Amino acid sequence: MTINQKSKPLLAVLAIVLLLLPFFIDALLGRGWVRIADFAMLYIMLALGLNIVVGYAGLLDLGYIAFFAVGAYCYALTGSPHLASAFPLLFPHGIHLSFWVVLPLAALLAGGFGVLLGAPTLRLRGDYLAIVTLGFGEIIRIFLNNLNAPLNLTNGPQGISRIDPVNVAGAPLNATQQILGVTLPSVHLYFYLFLAFTALVVFTSRRLEKSRIGRAWMAIREDEIAASAMGINTRNLKLLAFAMGAMFGGVSGALFAGFQGFVSPESFSLMESVMVLCMVVLGGMGNIAGVILGSVLLALLPEVLRHGVVPLQQALFGKMIIDPESLRMLLFGGALVVMMLYRPAGLLPSRVRRRELDTDEVAETV
Amino acid sequence: MNSISASPLLQFSSISKQFGGLSALSDVSLHIRRGEIYGLIGPNGAGKTTLFNVITGLYQASAGEFQFNGKNYQSCKPHVLARAGIARTFQNIRLFANLSALENVMIGRHVRTKTGVIGALLRNRAARHEERAIAERARELLDYVGITKPHQTLARHLSYGEQRRLEIARALATDPLLLALDEPAAGMNATETESLKTLLQTIRASGITVLLIEHDVKLIMVLCDRVAVLDYGKKIAEGIPDEVRRKPAVIAAYLGGSDD
Amino acid sequence: MEIFFQQIVNGLVQGSVYALVALGYTMVYGILGLINFAHGEVVMIGAMLALSSLNAMLGWGMPPLLALPLSLAFTMLGCMALGYGIERIAYRPLRHAPRLAPLITAIGVSIVLQNLAMMVWGRQYHAFPQMIANNTHTLAGAIINDVQIIIFITALAIMAGLMVVVHRTRLGRAMRAVAEDQHAAQLMGVDINRVISITFMLGSALAAVAGLMVSANYGLAHYYMGFLLGLKAFTAAVLGGIGNLRGAMLGGLLLGLIESLGAGYIGDLTGGFMGSNYQDVFAFFVLIAVLVLRPSGLLGERLAERA
Incomplete structure (x- = not known):
């Protein structure tokens, strides 16, 4: 196992801190920030999914958010009254499947889209994949925007609202619950739900990374020709990476829909794909801790800009010159360029390089 | 015969x-x-x-x-x-430069091993056993071709002659x-x-x-x-x-x- | 039948603009083997610069026939400088880096350009000034106006000019040599960096013209217009065979036709299920279809998968 005896107490401390975190945030910064923390975890899951594709297998997916959208609309359609109002004859009461039934479906559907998109493009050079995924992300959005007529499948730009909350053990997470005498508001409940899923995603990433499959992905990333000469079926493994990443996206999408109770095409723009890519690149491609750091930093950035830059501009110039949204995108774009030029390995030094520093045999971890 | x-x-x-x-x-x-x-x-x-x-x-x-x-x-x-x-080396060395020497050779074992995603996630007995065997064989091969540097050294930090040897070890790993x-x-x-x-x-x-x-x-x-x-x-x-x-x-x- | 001819005319005009942009992708790809993701944004900046400079000059009371060429020259210079800068900052330092790196910087540059444009020109649509009496003519039942005729003819003339440059001049020979084998070209005394810079500048100049044409044709410009336009022009380049100049021209015109005929008839084809609001998805399906069926494109001989 990868967790050795020394790190066990550390892990326990980390777990306790994370479990108490929503209460600290609530007390120190206010409940709104717990919600921001919830979103940050959604981004961590998304970024770790993209990390499998970009970081491990070295494939640039620029439409990653489309898989998030697939997952989100999957739950939105099955868990809201929308189908009942759009097709009263077919679904007089809507579908209203349990979240826990839809979740694997959403993952499979997103993974299926990943395979459909990857199969024709993955045998070509990497840059084709980048551009096809870029187009795909946009196409999904066009369809979501326009599939409200003549059949109202997606409700168009208005989006789908009144999505059922996630239920855990019969208790809906959108209401305050009492557990063992502790009062837990909705954002706290979702915090724990997302924390569990994030832990699962981190665990999955780690296990994959240190496996035969993960090594094959990295071999493809490093040198595709050498990898295939070593007997790696590069096409299938790339497809696998692509599908795995897409599944992570689908899962986070379904969680997002349940949490928000509302989805609309606006949440799935190209800029969101770029933001997730930025999280991966900033933290360090292929490095789980780095990707988590990158996600947290960039998920907090808009809030920092909103609370810092706006008043600052007001104070300095008496008015707002740059709105925080475009400043954020400028920073993202600039960060992508600067990171690639000066620190391609990301903010956190990569696992391999760190490991190289200690001369111990690694494979103790096996 | x-x-x-x-x-x-x-x-x-x-x-x-x-x-x-x-x-x-x-x-x-x-x-x-x-x-x-x-x-x-x-x-x-x-x-x-x-x-x-x-x-x-x-x-x-x-x-x-x-x-x-x-x-x-x-x-x-x-x-x-x-x-x-058929295993090969390349005229202008093509190692997995940012992976360790050991990992390079372990990747050579890919074609003779079979743990998939499920095995990787569950890390069941078969998977653990195979993973141990891969690492063991890879270390043997590194010794066999005479790479004395720590096995964790990144491939690109090896000397030229060692890189050539590492390529041979990686090729040999495919049996x-x-x-x-x-x-x-x-x-x-x-x-x-x-x-x-x-x-x-x-x-x-x-x-x-x-x-x-x-x-x-x-x-x-x-x-x-x-x-x-x-x-x-x-x-x-x-x-x-x-x-x-x-x-x-x-x-x-x-x-x-x-x-x- | 009138609809048919009308869509042909629209398609050819739009296609000639795609072709100009596609040439920029294909030239850079031919020489560096790199997709210049930021190219679509150069077109957008071109449209914005053209619009602003035209409005300013017309505002000073300059006659349109003087303002237009001056503004075009200004726009081309601006875009050439931009193209040069993009190559120097985002691509040149990464020429020997892993493939992923220049793709990521290109995305970064696109985002920066888009948001800078939004800060300078705002989120609103900008109207293209009406300068000439835009007479319309009827041709086989299709309506075509002067602006469209000018766009089409200018685009063809520019493409012919580019072919002359590439095939008849020293510079063109150097470009072809670098595309064939960078190392050998260098040994033969070709200044590779210079050739690459010039290629970027040439592509950006075409993008500037295309930007002016798009905004003149639709009468509008917007900070977000570069993204889809770039995607479509890239599709055109792939359709024709990326790296192949004639292919880019053919692909551009063809894509324009496919798109416009598709948009004209999609309602009938799908029994009214999909309308012309799906126009933007055609290019994407063309791209996928080409990649599946003939990744080397219509005129391409180069392998899409280079060792």
Whole structure:
């Protein structure tokens, strides 16, 4: 196992801190920030999914958010009254499947889209994949925007609202619950739900990374020709990476829909794909801790800009010159360029390089 | 001995390869016997590396037949040929530069192991067992080729000679029947070349057939059981080194336009 | 039948603009083997610069026939400088880096350009000034106006000019040499960096013209227009065979036709299920279809998968 005896107490401390975190945030910064923390975890899951594709297998997916959208609309359609109002004859009461039934479906559907998109493009050079995924992300959005007529499948730009909350053990997470005498508001409940899923995603990433499959992905990333000469079926493994990443996206999408109770095409723009890519690149491609750091930093950035830059501009110039949204995108774009030029390995030094520093045999971890 | 093991390991019948209008290989026939060290020489641009790339599936032959271990391998992908038992190194080293030496060799075991996603996630007994065996075999191979640096060293931080050896270790990890080496001694000093020679002899003694492209004619002459000479995409001679060396066509080709 | 001819005319005009942009992708790809993701944004900046400079000059009371060429020259210079800068900052330092790196910087540059444009020109649509009496003519039942005729003819003339440059001049020879084999070209005394810079500048100049044409044709410009336009022009380049100049022109015109005929008839084809609001998805399906069926494109001989 990868967790050795020394790190066990550390892990326990980390777990306790994370479990108490929503209460600290609530007390120190206010409940709104717990919600921001919830979103940050959604981004961590998304970024770790993209990390499998970009970081491990070295494939640039620029439409990653489309898989998030697939997952989100999957739950939105099955868990809201929308189908009942759009097709009263077919679904007089809507579908209203349990979240826990839809979740694997959403993952499979997103993974299926990943395979459909990857199969024709993955045998070509990497840059084709980048551009096809870029187009795909946009196409999904066009369809979501326009599939409200003549059949109202997606409700168009208005989006789908009144999505059922996630239920855990019969208790809906959108209401305050009492557990063992502790009062837990909705954002706290979702915090724990997302924390569990994030832990699962981190665990999955780690296990994959240190496996035969993960090594094959990295071999493809490093040198595709050498990898295939070593007997790696590069096409299938790339497809696998692509599908795995897409599944992570689908899962986070379904969680997002349940949490928000509302989805609309606006949440799935190209800029969101770029933001997730930025999280991966900033933290360090292929490095789980780095990707988590990158996600947290960039998920907090808009809030920092909103609370810092706006008043600052007001104070300095008496008015707002740059709105925080475009400043954020400028920073993202600039960060992508600067990171690639000066620190391609990301903010956190990569696992391999760190490991190289200690001369111990690694494979103790096996 | 049954008929398969008596037949040549690799049989090339009238292989041609064209790039656009350019003929890189024309009508080359040769065979490599089991257990021998077979050398391939020729001036620059004679088509040695092209031939190599056809053997390892990187290029598809335009015409001709190619048999390996009793089976036909027309237009197969590299990974299929690797599975069939052909492993190679590259003229300009192609290691997985940002992975450790150990990981490089472990990746070579990919084709002979089978843990999938489920195994990776559950890390059940079979998966753990296989993973341990992979690492163990990889460490053995690193020692076997004589890499003394810590196994965690990144491939790109190894010395030039070590990188060449690491490529050989990685290729050996695929359990090949045929080990194809593209100029393994290029850029090596005399000591390094000498130890490479010993290594290749050890590898042959372990029962692996070796195909060697080399510029260093001296090395070819002492090491190889048989040699073929290519010039302008054609085979101009084949036989035991001493005979080949004396053929007028070979002498002409080498005096004609080469650095040796 | 009138609809048919009308869509042909619209398609050819739009296609000639795609062709100009596609040439920029294909030239850079031919020489560096790199997809210049930021190219679409150069077109957008071109449209914005053209619009602003035209409005300014017309505002000073300059006659349109003087303002137009001046503004075009200004726009071309601006875009050439931009193209040069993009190559120097985002691509040149990464020429020997892993493939992923320049793709990521290109995305970064696109985002920066888009948001800079939004800060300078705002989120609103900008109207293209009406300068000439835009007479319309009827041709086989299809309506075509002067602006469209000018766009089509200018585009063809520029493409012909580019072919002359590439095939008849020293510079063109150097470009072809670098595309064939960078190392050998360098040994023969070709200044590779210079050739690459010039290629980027040439492509950006075409993008500037295309930007002016798009905004003149639709009468509008917007900070987000570069993204889809770039995607479509890239599709055109792939359709024709990326790296092949004639292919880019053919692909551009063809894509324009496919798109416009598709948009004209999609309602009938799908029984009214999909309308012309799906126009933007055609290019994408063309791209996928080409990649599946013939990745080397219509005129391309180069392998899409280079070792």
